[in-house]
Amino acid sequence: MMIDPVCGMEVDENSKYKTMYKGKVYYFCSPHCMKAFQKDPEKYLKEGPKGMPNE
Secondary structure, X not given: OEEOOOOOOEXXXXXXXXXXXXXXXXXXXXXXXXXXXXXXXXXXXXXXXXOOOOO
């Protein structure tokens, strides 16, 4: 299991919500978490999961 870097939920590696950043693939539980990460990836990588985004 992978961890969604935005909300902290466990995510299956087969999730259709994923993106590559700096050569690493990140998996998400929802399109909302994926969009939040893509908007400001360094925020989540430095500070850790923040819970579900407000979208």
